[in-house]
Amino acid sequence: MEKYKYYNINNVGEAVNINGWVSKVRNLGGLIFIDLRNRTGIIQVVVRPENAFYDIACSLRNEYVINVTGTITERESKNLNLATGEIEVEAETLTLINKSKEIPFLITDDTTALEDTRLKYRYLDLRRETLQDKFVIRNKITHITRNYFNNLDFLEIETPILCKSTPEGARDYLVPSRVNKGKFYALPQSPQIFKQLLMVSGFERYFQIAKCFRDEDLRADRQPEFTQIDVEMSFVTEEDVISIGEGLVASIFKEVKGIDLELPLMRMKYNVAIEKYGSDKPDLRFGMEINDITEVLENTEFTVFKNVIENNGIINAIVVKDAANNFSRKDLDKLTDYVKTYKATGLAYLKYNEEITGSVAKVLSEIELMNIKSKLDIQKNDLVLIVSGDYKVVKASLGALRCKIARDLNLINKDEYKLLWVVDFPSFEWSDEEGRFMACHHPFTAPKDSDVEKLINDKANCYSKAYDIVINGYEAGGGSIRIHDENVQEMMFKALELTEDEIENKFGFFVDALKYGCPPHGGFAMGLDRLTMLLSGTENIRDVIAFPKTASASDLMCECPNVVDEKQLEELNLKVSKN
Numbered sequence: 001m002e003k004y005k006y007y008n009i010n011n012v013g014e015a016v017n018i019n020g021w022v023s024k025v026r027n028l029g030g031l032i033f034i035d036l037r038n039r040t041g042i043i044q045v046v047v048r049p050e051n052a053f054y055d056i057a058c059s060l061r062n063e064y065v066i067n068v069t070g071t072i073t074e075r076e077s078k079n080l081n082l083a084t085g086e087i088e089v090e091a092e093t094l095t096l097i098n099k100s101k102e103i104p105f106l107i108t109d110d111t112t113a114l115e116d117t118r119l120k121y122r123y124l125d126l127r128r129e130t131l132q133d134k135f136v137i138r139n140k141i142t143h144i145t146r147n148y149f150n151n152l153d154f155l156e157i158e159t160p161i162l163c164k165s166t167p168e169g170a171r172d173y174l175v176p177s178r179v180n181k182g183k184f185y186a187l188p189q190s191p192q193i194f195k196q197l198l199m200v201s202g203f204e205r206y207f208q209i210a211k212c213f214r215d216e217d218l219r220a221d222r223q224p225e226f227t228q229i230d231v232e233m234s235f236v237t238e239e240d241v242i243s244i245g246e247g248l249v250a251s252i253f254k255e256v257k258g259i260d261l262e263l264p265l266m267r268m269k270y271n272v273a274i275e276k277y278g279s280d281k282p283d284l285r286f287g288m289e290i291n292d293i294t295e296v297l298e299n300t301e302f303t304v305f306k307n308v309i310e311n312n313g314i315i316n317a318i319v320v321k322d323a324a325n326n327f328s329r330k331d332l333d334k335l336t337d338y339v340k341t342y343k344a345t346g347l348a349y350l351k352y353n354e355e356i357t358g359s360v361a362k363v364l365s366e367i368e369l370m371n372i373k374s375k376l377d378i379q380k381n382d383l384v385l386i387v388s389g390d391y392k393v394v395k396a397s398l399g400a401l402r403c404k405i406a407r408d409l410n411l412i413n414k415d416e417y418k419l420l421w422v423v424d425f426p427s428f429e430w431s432d433e434e435g436r437f438m439a440c441h442h443p444f445t446a447p448k449d450s451d452v453e454k455l456i457n458d459k460a461n462c463y464s465k466a467y468d469i470v471i472n473g474y475e476a477g478g479g480s481i482r483i484h485d486e487n488v489q490e491m492m493f494k495a496l497e498l499t500e501d502e503i504e505n506k507f508g509f510f511v512d513a514l515k516y517g518c519p520p521h522g523g524f525a526m527g528l529d530r531l532t533m534l535l536s537g538t539e540n541i542r543d544v545i546a547f548p549k550t551a552s553a554s555d556l557m558c559e560c561p562n563v564v565d566e567k568q569l570e571e572l573n574l575k576v577s578k579n
Contacts, residue, residue, distance in 0.1 A: 053094035063100035159194035171215035187213035232523035278399020283473025342397035479524025
């Protein structure tokens with residue numbers, strides 16, 4: 001079979017045989033013009049009244065499948081918005097291959113159809129060129145990935161889809177076993193344990209484009225089933241893994257976007273990212289960094305700020321440059337409601353013009369106002385937004401607010417890419433729900449060599465050999481160096497307050513494997529869906545997954561999840577509660 005042909009003005013005079021779908025039919029005074037669409041794009045076909053197939057042309061409707069033979073000619077009226085806009089096909093024969101029902105929405109790139117409708121008829125939605133282009137990019141990324149790792153002697157190895165539930169991260173999707181009554185498989189959240197076992201097995205360099213499943217709340221950049229580029233290596237350091245990871249990303253950016261990334265990529269410690277941007281995935285395409293003004297207000301008599309400082313809280317601010325006049329009181333009330341969704345108690349503000357105004361202008365002293373102005377380098381018409389309270393709440397709310405304002409004021413260059421590694425993650429994070437420290441990544445992440453003793457004695461200040469790659473405010477991937485020392489792994493389990501029974505039930509076979517000459521190893525995973533989303537210019541991950549789920553984890557096309565037959569439930573020894 002030949003490769004697809006893409007026709008243009010250089011093909012005038014050529015005889016062609018083209019198959020595709022009718023995108024549009026126009027009858028202009030006897031001449032019939034057909035926009036024929038296939039994967040190569042759209043090409044105009046002209047059928048004249050004297051043509052033996054003219055009646056068939058008159059009967060055509062949108063999305064009918066046809067075959068056309070004819071000759072490429074130069075168009076009199078050109079459409080330079082199309083790659084084929086300078087040519088048309090003078091039809092000699094026209095065959096109707098198949099008809100179509102009336103379509104539920106027009107198949108155009110600027111369709112106004114609701115997303116739910118498009119997902120219900122996804123096979124029609126996917127005919128749109130704008131979506132097909134995204135899958136071309138996705139295919140390119142997987143092709144580049146395989147070439148990159150093959151050239152470095154990595155082996156592509158598949159790992160199981162049915163595995164053991166190890167609920168230490170997101171919720172597992174469970175699969176009941178018919179043969180082993182009352183027992184369940186889990187779908188893998190990632191191939192983490194298996195790829196580490198491959199290192200124990202001596203494969204040394206592994207990669208896989210792997211399916212993963214997580215039963216968690218969804219959003220625009222998250223799906224219950226997703227694909228990741230999964231990588232693991234033996235006898236490596238953090239530097240080795242980061243170098244391999246950014247080499248892959250550089251190859252993808254060069255071949256997909258024609259962009260030469262400057263390597264090595266920028267690195268930022270986790271604590272710095274939180275301090276300046278309120279997020280471990282900072283968007284660096286704009287400024288508006290978070291500033292700590294707690295010291296400036298340490299002697300304030302304003303009750304709210306005074307109480308925060310006395311309770312070891314912090315007072316932070318962001319400056320929106322030259323924008324004070326852009327925000328009305330109503331706008332600022334909306335921003336207050338926004339930060340409250342991040343558990344902030346409120347949002348104070350100051351506007352610096354001929355005089356200083358704002359919600360706290362009259363309750364702060366003139367010296368405090370001038371000190372804030374000096375500390376933040378305030379200029380005329382600048383807006384200062386202030387949040388006070390608990391460290392995590394202040395950082396999270398201002399971090400989200402800076403991104404919202406940047407979007408609202410169009411401060412982000414959408415054609416720009418800012419990449420960095422966020423490094424030195426905490427080993428643990430406190431869970432109010434669990435009432436204990438949980439693993440920040442997973443329980444096999446190696447602590448910094450200097451922090452091994454802190455696993456037991458100082459969890460809040462224990463940091464790990466973990467790293468995330470961030471692109472334009474999205475976590476595109478991440479990984480860590482793994483624990484290969486049995487004693488350190490035991491300390492980690494102890495730090496996580498796991499009992500011997502819990503360790504055996506969740507990780508028994510894996511812990512046992514570490515006792516058989518486990519090499520030092522580490523790796524990373526990158527989200528293929530998210531990477532494609534970023535490189536194809538969409539903010540909706542469903543655009544780059546062929547048959548995605550909705551925000552409620554349902555498939556409108558297949559109508560699943562659905563009720564299953566009682567006989568199937570009986571075979572699985574299951575009963576469905578009616579509650």
